[in-house]
Amino acid sequence: MxxxxxxxxxxxxxxxxxxxxxxxxxxxxxxxxxxxxxxxxxxxxxxxxxxxxxxxxxxxxxxxxxxxxxxxxxxxxxxxAGRGGPGWWHAYRGLIPPHLGDFISLESQADAVRTLETSVVPGLLQTAGYARAVIRASLDGASPDGTVPDGTVPDGTSPDGTGDHRAVALDSLDSLVEVRLTRQRVLRATRPPRFTAVLDEAVLRREVGGPAVMRDQVEHLQEMSRLPHVTVRLLPFSSGGYPGLTTSFAIFSFPATADLDVIVLDHLTSGLYLERREDLRTYGAAFRALQERALSPERSWDLMAGIRRDHARSSL
The missing domain is CATH 1.10.260.40 (lambda repressor-like DNA-binding domains)
Incomplete structure (x- = not known):
């Protein structure tokens, strides 16, 4: 374990x-x-x-x-085990790779999570339909016998993790979606972490699962952003380049001290954990710069409303 x-x-x-x-x-x-x-x-x-x-x-x-x-x-x-109970994810250890188990462990213990996402909606904010579409897309490279080459099992949300060297059958899709949704309980816990997400506008424009799925996903983001401990801010296309444009990352912070903070970077088949003080300072400064460049939560909500309407029209 x-x-x-x-x-x-x-x-x-x-x-x-x-x-x-x-x-x-x-x-x-x-x-x-x-x-x-x-x-x-x-x-x-x-x-x-x-x-x-x-x-x-x-x-x-x-x-x-x-x-x-x-x-x-x-x-x-x-x-x-943290907020998520006695390591609930260990019940799925035959399905999820150790890297994702580590990520969930950090997620369940953190006092605050800050994440930059440039391609997909963060796992903790995904709808079931969106999660299914992302995970299914990650399995598109499956071999004819229904397994994934090299055991790659992306969590579907950078930097939520990828896989180890084991093959996963396509019929595990339902279980992988279940893991994703179970993780989200942490945001509904008695003492939930402060969750701050900065998202590139492209994340919400890309029609993952089709326009109807995206309409529901954007609406869900708006609902989640109303929670007092959840903040969603968008980087509009007009903002141009920004720190982290090519690399999504997450910063986990823990109670009482910054000495335990961890940065997680996503790779195709693994994740990189950074804990050096200089790395923490650099990424912390980058995230602060991202927040300054991003739209305010209120203006982000308005942009989300416009994007949701666009997806709604496309789904007709």
Missing amino acids: PHGPVVRRRRLGEELRSLRHASGLTSRDAARLLGWHQSKVSRIETGASGVSSGDVARLLDVYGVRDAPSRALLEVLAGS
Whole structure:
């Protein structure tokens, strides 16, 4: 069972090793107190294996860490279940690639999500019809036996993830749509993340699934943008070029500290996770620039209304 991206496992391991040193314990001491083999402690500290939030809590108890905020942050790094429940996506682990599981884990824990999309509607804001059309399009390269070459299983929303090296049958379409819609529960949770999306106008003009699907999708975007924690802003064609024009990205922020923030870039068969401070500063500045260049939420809503009417006319 994956417990978050490898880079986060390594960071967690470094933090736990530092806390062990501060407690004056050796890895052998820690393993003995917990009834573990010493190799388990070593694998956790090197990031070679994942660790559950429960085991992190036990390690912190042994190391005498009582500070609640510190414990909470380390449990986030461990890939705790977060708002989405006890890792609901693991029920689909035979279908979705590990990369997408990592992405959903981050999505379920984040306090805020900022995303630039240049080609498709963000997964958390997709209708069932649009999601089905996007996923079906991603499977168009299927081989004659009904599988996807190289196991590519795009989530259909950059940068929501692609696949690993396993083939997925076309009849899994319904299940992939179900995963997409289940993810959206995070925006209806008791404590939902602040979700800010900057979308290129082309995202809403492209007739994914046809004009009727797009009419419903744009209307859904308007409805979602009325939620107090959801902001949708458009970059009209008239805005010209902008930072990120060729690269969609998402920035996940977590409670209490920016040290755990993560940037995710999408590639055809994988995702790239960035956590260096300089990367976070660069992408954070780029997103602020995008917000300044984008239409206000109110003007974006008006543009969406016009685009919805265009799709409605085309669907007649």
